[in-house]
Amino acid sequence: AQTVDLSAVGAPVVVLPGPVALAAQATTTLPVWVSGPVPGPFSFSVNGVSQETGATDGDSAVLHVVGEKQVDVAITPASASGGVASPIPYTVTVTNLGTVADSYALSVIVPANWSYELTANNVPVTGLTLTPYLFNSADLSLVVTSPAGAAPGGYPLSVTAVSTSHADVSDTDNATAVLTTLGVDIAILPTAQTVLNPGDPGSWQVQVTNMGSVGDTYGLASAGIFAPYATFTPDTVTLAPGASQTVQLDTTPLYFPLAQTYQLHAIATSATDAQVQDADQTPVTFLGSVNVDVAWDPPEQLVDEIIPVSYILVITNTGNLPTTYDIAGAFGLLQAQVIPNVITLAAHDSANLLVTVIPPDYGVYTFDGTATAGSVSDSDTALLEVAEPTVIQLQTGATGVPDAAPTLWGGLFALLLAATWLTFRRRRVVKTH
Structure with missing residues (x-):
């Protein structure tokens, strides 16, 4: 042993x-x-x-x-009210309570014939992956909609998250959708994509329908980039149950959108219960536009000696596409530094080019700056005036005092006339395109 x-x-x-x-x-x-x-x-x-x-x-x-795996699901609010055939929104928060990263499959249960959308940043989702500790939760948007003709009352719904690596790790939360006697549906017509040029107005028809069982009044509004520029005519409608009305939706010219597709939104909200609302959207595509604006800053200067004088040539891309411009200057008798021959600007961007000119003598000089991109061009003219100094001689009489006073007053008057002459000699150049 x-x-x-x-x-x-x-x-x-x-x-x-x-x-x-x-x-x-x-x-x-x-x-x-x-x-x-x-x-x-x-x-x-x-x-x-x-x-x-x-x-x-x-x-x-x-x-x-392997670490601990645990998940939590929470729906807020626990109970939300809405109209018949109108969307009812919730927020679904999924949290990784474990100590290791994990992926979850998501499922939603709603009453028969109801529809739902579970999205993250407006993109439909059926699952997600979360890290532990920091950034361990995600807020998802859940919108449920009852069918037309659904009876008022409370309806249950639930959301479940199940670990894709361990099926026994899961969580479920429940909520209630309360249907009232109200309801609204809104649709933008036509549903086809609209194409606009920058600066074009837009026009659509919008149909509003009372999906409830009682009469109601609805306020109309837009959202997104078009919201400040959208007008509904009329902007409120009163409808009996089941009735519809078509209204006009117009947008004023927009110059700032880039060459891409945006969503035009139309929203109808019940005046009786603001939770009862519906929304529709349609794509609007803005075509590409090439344009340019040229301006001298300042447009004119007055100096009283032959010295170098600086200006700023401002080139602005007023189109909605990145554009390369050819830059040219016409300076006449002036000596000028070489300005860039080519410059590329992002949409709605601008560049300030320093230009220094040297006059050969006293006098008035004009010069031009031009930016060109294909068939699109703009130019501006600046002015430089180099004023020749005015010499004023004062003479006194032979006997001194008796003749000195009149001569002095005459000299001052001549000085005043010279200053006035210099002021009115300045000329402004009017910019034309």
């Missing part, structure tokens, strides 16, 4: 029993408790040493810590 001392080596925490007494040729099985501090693989060894002979032996193993 002999007594064996046990010891462990490795990263995880290993709890071993005390010395083990063994009879000759005997075998025994002992419990060993092993735990890892964080998810991941941990290797360890258990070694035995005989107290009597010093003989040793050992073996190794690997502990895989």
Whole structure:
């Protein structure tokens, strides 16, 4: 017989029993408790040493810590009211309460013949992946809609999240949709995509229908980039149950949109209950436009000596596409620094080009700056006036004092006339395109 001392080596925490007494040729099985501090693989060894002979032996193993997996689902509000055939919105929050990243399959249960949309950033979702701890939750949008003719009352709905790696990790939350006697439907006509040029007005027909069982009045509004520029005529409608009315939706010219597709929204809201509303949208595509504006800053300057004078040539991309412009200047007798021959600007961007001119002599000079992109061009004219100094001589009479006063007053009057002449000599250049 002999007594064996046990010891462990490795990263995880290993709890071993005390010395083990063994009879000759005997075998025994002992419990060993092993735990890892964080998810991941941990290797360890258990070694035995005989107290009597010093003989040793050992073996190794690997502990895989998978971490805790847990998920939570919450629907807010727990109860929401809405109209018949009108959307009822909720927020679904899915939270990873575990210690490792996990993916979840999402499912929604609504009453028979109801429809729903579960989206993240307006994109439909059926699942998601969440990290633990920081950024471990996601808010999803859930919109449920009853069928036309549904009876008023409360209807149950639920959302479930199930771990795709461990089906026993799941959570479900329940909510209630309360249908009232109200309801509304709105539709933009035509449903086909509209194409506009920048600066074009838009026009659509919008049909509003009372889906409820009582009469109601609805306010109409838009959303998105078109909201400040959209007008409904009329902007409120009063309808009996089941009745419809078509109204006009117009948008004023928009110059700022880029060459891409935007959504035009129309929203109808019950005057009786603001939670009862419906919305529709249609795509509107703006075509590409190339344009440019050129301006000198300042447009004119007056100096009284022959010196270098600086101006700013402002080039603005007034189109909605990135555009490359050829830049040219016509300076006449003026010496001018070389300005860039080509410049590329993003849509609605501008560039300020420093231009310094040197006049050869006193006088009035005009010069031009031009930007061109294909068949599109714009130019502006600036003015530089170099005023020649006015020399005024004052003379006194031969006898001194008697003749000096009239001559002095005459000199001052001449100075005033010279200043007036310089003021009216300045000329402004009118910019034309």
